[in-house]
Each structure stands twice: as structure tokens, then as C-alpha cells.
Amino acid sequence: MLVKSYASAVHGVDAITITVEVNYGKGIKLFMVGLPDNAVKESHQRIEAALKNSGFSMPGRKIIINLAPADIRKEGSSYDLPIAIGILGASEQISCDNIDKYVMMGELSLDGSLRPIKGALPIAIQARKEGYKGILLPKQNAREAAIVNELDIYGISTLAEAVSIIEGKAEIKPLNVETRTEFYQQQDHYSDDFSDVKGQENIKRALEIAAAGGHNIILIGPPGAGKTMLARRLPTILPPLNLHEALETTKIHSVAGKLSSDTSLISNRPFRAPHHTTSDVALVGGGGIPQPGEISLAHNGVLFLDELPEFKRQVLEVMRQPLEERKINISRARFSVDYPANFMLVASMNPCPCGYYNHPERECVCAPGVVQKYLSKISGPLLDRIDIHIEVTPVSFNELTENSRPIEASNTVRKRVIEARTIQEKRFSNNGVHSNAQMGSKQVKEICEIDASSQTLLKVAMHKLQLSARAYDRILKVSRTIADLAGSDKISSEHVAEAIHYRSLDRENWAG
Numbered sequence: 001m002l003v004k005s006y007a008s009a010v011h012g013v014d015a016i017t018i019t020v021e022v023n024y025g026k027g028i029k030l031f032m033v034g035l036p037d038n039a040v041k042e043s044h045q046r047i048e049a050a051l052k053n054s055g056f057s058m059p060g061r062k063i064i065i066n067l068a069p070a071d072i073r074k075e076g077s078s079y080d081l082p083i084a085i086g087i088l089g090a091s092e093q094i095s096c097d098n099i100d101k102y103v104m105m106g107e108l109s110l111d112g113s114l115r116p117i118k119g120a121l122p123i124a125i126q127a128r129k130e131g132y133k134g135i136l137l138p139k140q141n142a143r144e145a146a147i148v149n150e151l152d153i154y155g156i157s158t159l160a161e162a163v164s165i166i167e168g169k170a171e172i173k174p175l176n177v178e179t180r181t182e183f184y185q186q187q188d189h190y191s192d193d194f195s196d197v198k199g200q201e202n203i204k205r206a207l208e209i210a211a212a213g214g215h216n217i218i219l220i221g222p223p224g225a226g227k228t229m230l231a232r233r234l235p236t237i238l239p240p241l242n243l244h245e246a247l248e249t250t251k252i253h254s255v256a257g258k259l260s261s262d263t264s265l266i267s268n269r270p271f272r273a274p275h276h277t278t279s280d281v282a283l284v285g286g287g288g289i290p291q292p293g294e295i296s297l298a299h300n301g302v303l304f305l306d307e308l309p310e311f312k313r314q315v316l317e318v319m320r321q322p323l324e325e326r327k328i329n330i331s332r333a334r335f336s337v338d339y340p341a342n343f344m345l346v347a348s349m350n351p352c353p354c355g356y357y358n359h360p361e362r363e364c365v366c367a368p369g370v371v372q373k374y375l376s377k378i379s380g381p382l383l384d385r386i387d388i389h390i391e392v393t394p395v396s397f398n399e400l401t402e403n404s405r406p407i408e409a410s411n412t413v414r415k416r417v418i419e420a421r422t423i424q425e426k427r428f429s430n431n432g433v434h435s436n437a438q439m440g441s442k443q444v445k446e447i448c449e450i451d452a453s454s455q456t457l458l459k460v461a462m463h464k465l466q467l468s469a470r471a472y473d474r475i476l477k478v479s480r481t482i483a484d485l486a487g488s489d490k491i492s493s494e495h496v497a498e499a500i501h502y503r504s505l506d507r508e509n510w511a512g
Contacts, residue, residue: 001023001024001025001090001091001092002021002022002023002024002090003021003022003024003086003089003090003096003099004019004020004021004022004086004099004100005019005020005022005082005083005085005086005089005099005100005104006018006019006020006082006100006102006103006104006132007020007067007078007079007081007082007103007104007105008103008105008119008123008126008127009072009074009075010118010119010122010123010255011072011335011337012255012290012337012338012339013122013248013251013252013255013292013339013340014122014126015119015122015123015125015126016072016126017103017126017127017130018067018068018069018072018074018079018082019067019068019069020065020066020067020079020082020083020086021064021065021066021067021068021086022063022064022065022083022086022087022089022090023063023064023065023066023090024059024061024062024063024087024090024091025061025062025064026061026062027061027062028060028061028062029062029063030044030062030063030064030065031062031063031064031065032044032065032067033064033065033066033067033070034065034066034067034068034069034070034074035067035070035071035072035073035074036067036073036074036079037073037074037075037076039075039076039077040067040074040075040076040077040079042077043077043079043080043083043108046077046080046107046108046109046110047080047083047084047087047108049110049111050080050084050108050109050110050111050112050159051084051087051088051112051159053110053111053112054112054158054159054160054163055160056088056093057093058087059087059090059091063087063090065083065086065087067079073334075289076107076117076118076289077107077115078105078106078107078117078118079105080106080107080108081104081105081106081107081108081114081136081159081162082104082105084108084159085099085104085162085163085166086099088163094163094166094167095166095167098166098167098168099166101132101133101134102132102133102134102135102136102165102166103123103126103127103132103134103135103136104135104136104137104162105117105120105123105135105136105137106136106137106138106156106162107138108159112158112159112160113157113158113159114137114138114139114156114157114158114159115138116138116140116141116257116261117137117138117141118254118255118256118257119254119255119257120137120141120142120144120145120254121144121145121147121148121250121251121254122251122254122255123135123137123145124145124146124147124148124151124153125148125251127148127151128148128149128150128151132151133151133152134151134152134153134154134174135151135152135153135154136154136156136162136165136166137153137154137155137156138155138156138157139155139156139157139261140155140261141155141261142154142155142175143155143175143177143261143262143263143264144250144254144259144263144264144265146175146176146177146179146264147177147179147247147250147264147265149179152174153174153175154170154172154174154175155175156172177264179264179265180243182264182265182267183243183246183265183267184267186267186268187240187241187267187268188240188268188411189267189268190235190236190268190410192232192233192236192410193233193236193409193410194233194236194237194407194408194409194410194413195407195408195409195410196229196233197226197229197230197233197407198395198399198400198402198407199226199395199396199399199400200226200230200392200395202390203219203226203230203390203392204230204408204413206388206390206502207230207233207234207237208237208413208416208417208485209388209478209481209482209485209502210234210344210346210387210388211234211237211238211344211413211417212416212417212420212421212481212484212485213387213420213424213435213436213437213477213478213480213481213484214344214434214435214436214437214438215344215387215388215436215437215477215478215481216323216344216345216346216347216385216386216387216388216437217344217345217346217347217386217387217388217389217390218308218346218347218348218349218383218386218388218389218390218505219231219346219347219348219349219390219392220348220349220350220351220389220390220391220392220504220505221348221350221351221391221392221393221394222350222351222355222356222359222362222392222394223350223355224394225392225393225394225395226392226395227306227348227392228304228306228348230392231302231304231306231346231348232271232273232304233410234271234302234344234346235268235269235270235271235301235302236410236414237410237413237414237417238269238301238302238344238414238417239414239417239418239421240268240269241266241267241268241269241300243265245300246265246266246267247265248299248300248340249266249269249270249299249300249301250265250266252292252296252297252299252339252340253266253270253297255291255292256291256292256296256297258297269300269301269302270297270298270299270300270301270302271298271301271302271304272294272297272298272301272302272303272304273303273304273305273306274294274303274305276305276306276307276310276311278294278311278315279315280312280314280315280318281293282294283295283315283318283319284296284318284319284322284328284330284341285328285330285339286330290330290332290337292339293328293339295319295322295328295341295343296328296339296340296341298341298343299339299340299341299342299343300342300343301343301344302343302344302346303343303344303345303346304346304347304348305345305346305347305348306347306348307348307349307350308347308348308349308378309349309350309374309375309377309378313377313379316378316379316382317379317381317382319345319382320381320382320385322341323345323385324385326340326341326342326438327339327340327341327342328341345385345386347386349378351371351374351375351391352364352366352370352371352374353366353370353374354366357371358391359394360393360394361394375505380470383505384470387437387474387477387478387502388478388502388503389502389503389504389505390502390504391504416485417485419485419487420481420484420485421435423484423487424436424484427447431443436477436478436480436481436484437477437481439477439480441473444473444476444477447480448476448477448479448480448491449490449491450476450479450491450496451490451491451492451493453493454479454491454492454493454495454496457493457496457497457500458472458475458496458500461500465500467500467503471503474503475496475499475500475503476491476499478499478502479491479495479496479498479499480495482495482498482499483495
């Protein structure tokens, strides 16, 4: 007897439906074909034990299992459940009438219980697209799949529960999640706030500009000046995620297996801070079984690289293309996958190995030329993709202990950022660009026009401060963002002057 059950394979951040064909006939032994990897092949022993411990039996006759389409490699242990159900249907231990109405995924334990899987959300989206009635998956993954409406989501704990649902005998009801209600209730729930930071008003201003224009930013300063503290509060002033962005972000985290069992839809912008010992594959994604990297997990959020010069140069260089294209392509001999990577890069670094170059009170003890050598660990092309460079100075004792002066909260700053982003959305509505930082050279010329006085100021600044040529477009982009924050249609000399201030590392004499 031939029975077909349905599973799903995750490819990038999307899913492909897999047909599990189980044929039961004369002979002995179990054969599995359809390009399964070792984890799928090992399912034979898990399924046999799970069936026996769930009150069923493993047929003693010949079983052929085909995972179609056969040219797509099947990876992981989540095919256990559809294979087990197919075997039970083909051997007539259960009714087959409703098997074709469900997509099933789950790893079986030897006692018949189910372990969680990766990629439940894209699997559910594909199941709805292809018109299936419902999806059976481990209870731990049910909430993330329940984001998808018009699909019955059954979170099950055992193989026996899956059988009872297919035979129509179960008392288990589909899980229903009020996605929109939960999403809007959980927004703006941050444990950090700008009001926690005393002093550093110029750095807060730079972060506000970065958030308003989507600009990448690097903070340079001595240890203990507050670089990390400030960077961790950047997501609190970014515009809130909309439902489309939240769904994109949740899909990536679902594929990577980073969602907890009580999470349905990610409601806050992600903040990822990999350690400087991370590898290039961990940062951009890939591996034997391709997985999203840190730049994709930071999609629609912030990627924070603390102590930037301590990262291996090779690791940093692989970010150059994703910073421009806002996606990463992982190519292999048999296939290639695309992961989105639209993130804001925030980096921090000490100005030198000892950390006290340009410190107002402490003397730098580094040897001559060491500061320049330390800075040269970051390549020019990577710095070229960072719009704002700002020096962070230590906070004085008086600023730390002063309580009378009110400190602006994140919500107040966020309102100004949202207003500036709204201006940019109207400006770029037909260009496929979403923020000032994404403008190309042609758009910079059209949109960032400056008057004669601003042109003179920029010319003098580039000559006196010995700014590099690459600083020109960046200054204009940042100027446009500063003007948007001020609600100005035109870029004035004040806006250009402030933007020039944010190009510290472009000054040829900065490192001595």
C-alpha cells in the first residue's frame, strides 16, 4: 500500500513542501531514498522505538520511503514525524483519510515524544500558501507558527497525539494567537533607556542622527567612557517595527532556532553583539547546513561590534558587500541561498592599544606609530561605509553626580527620529530607498544640494582638516539627515558644519 504524507524543507528563509511517499509491500528491510542526510537516515531507529513505545508496531515487511523532490537534500531530524505517520498509514495501523490535509514536522524521541524544530514560521507560511488545512508540529514551536492565520496550528507533545488528530479523535484544539494585539502590547518594552546615561549629550545627538538617517556609526574613546552603554540604547530610539518588518525578522530567527517557546512575533528591533573572536561564517552565515549569521539576525535592527580593531581583518572584510547590498548570498556547489541583512552597524573602539590617546587627563604610553598601526587594522573600504565617526570623552564627576538637570528619555528622542524618517519615506517613496544612508551618488547630487556658503565651508574644512575625498558624500548625507531632524527643506551651513564634526577618522592627522 502506498501512502503520502507531507513535510517541509527550509531553504534560506523560505520553505519547500516535501512529499514523504511510503510504500509497504512484500519483502524485508527498510529503504530510504530522496537524498537524505545522515540525520534523516538515522530516523529508522528512532521511529522504530517511538512506534513501539506509543502502542504501535514497526512492520516487518519491505518499506520504501521516498522524500520528493529527490534533487533537494533533506537535512535534520524533523522528518521523523511525517515518516512515522506514513509508515502507520501504509501498514494500515491508522486511517489514511486525513493524512494529506496536514503538513507534519517534528523529531521523535525514543518514548514517542516530540522535540522542537527550526523554521516553523516559514513552514507554516508555505503550508497556508499551498492550501493545507493545518500543520502538526511540536508544542514548543506552536506559538511562532500560529502567527499565520487561516491555518489550523496543532502543538502536539507525542506521536499518539498526532495520530489522534489525523483520525479525528483528538480533543486538542488548534492554537489561536491574537498576533496584532500581542505585537502592539509588547512594543517599546526595553529595559534600557537614554535617561540612564548622564552627560555625553554630544554622543546622544550623534546616535539620534544615526537613527534618523539609518547611518552606520563608530564610537572612539577610552575605556569606561560609556561607548557600550550608549550603543545598547540605540534600539530604544529607532522607529518601532511594523508588522511586515516583524514578520521578516521573526522568520530569520525561526530558521536559526533562536525563538523561545513563548514567543510568537518579534516586536522589538534586534540588537546583536557578537564577540570579537567570532568567525567570518558565524558573522555572515553559511556552514555545512547553511544558517543565518549575525548580520542576518540583526536584520531590521542593530549589529554592535565592540572593540572593532580586535576582530580579525578577514571577518570584517566579509561585511563590505552586505553593508552595500543589504543581503548576503551563500553559494554552494549544489545551491545558493539569500539571507536579508538590512542592519545598522554600530562599532566602538579604543583610540590606541593602551586606550588613552587624546585623553584629556591621562597620558598615552603607546610608542610612536602604534596608534596609526592600531587604526590601520580597520580597512579604508570598511570605514568608507561608516558615515559617522564620533569621539567619546570620559564623563566628569560633576556630570555623574548632578541630579537637578533633567535627562531626555528615549521616547522623546524617538518621536523626533520618527518624524525625520517620515520625511525620508515621502522623499524616497518611488526610489526603493528607505533612508538617507541608502542614497547613491546620483541621488546625493539631486537631493543634497547646498548653497554657496555651505560649499565654501565644506571646501575650507576639507583643506584645513585634511579630510579625505571619501568624506564628501558622507558629509552631505549626514547633513541631509540633520536638516530633516530640524524640519528644514534645505541644507544650511549649520547642518554642514555639524556633519563635518562627525568625520574624526577622516582627518589625516588624527592618529599623529
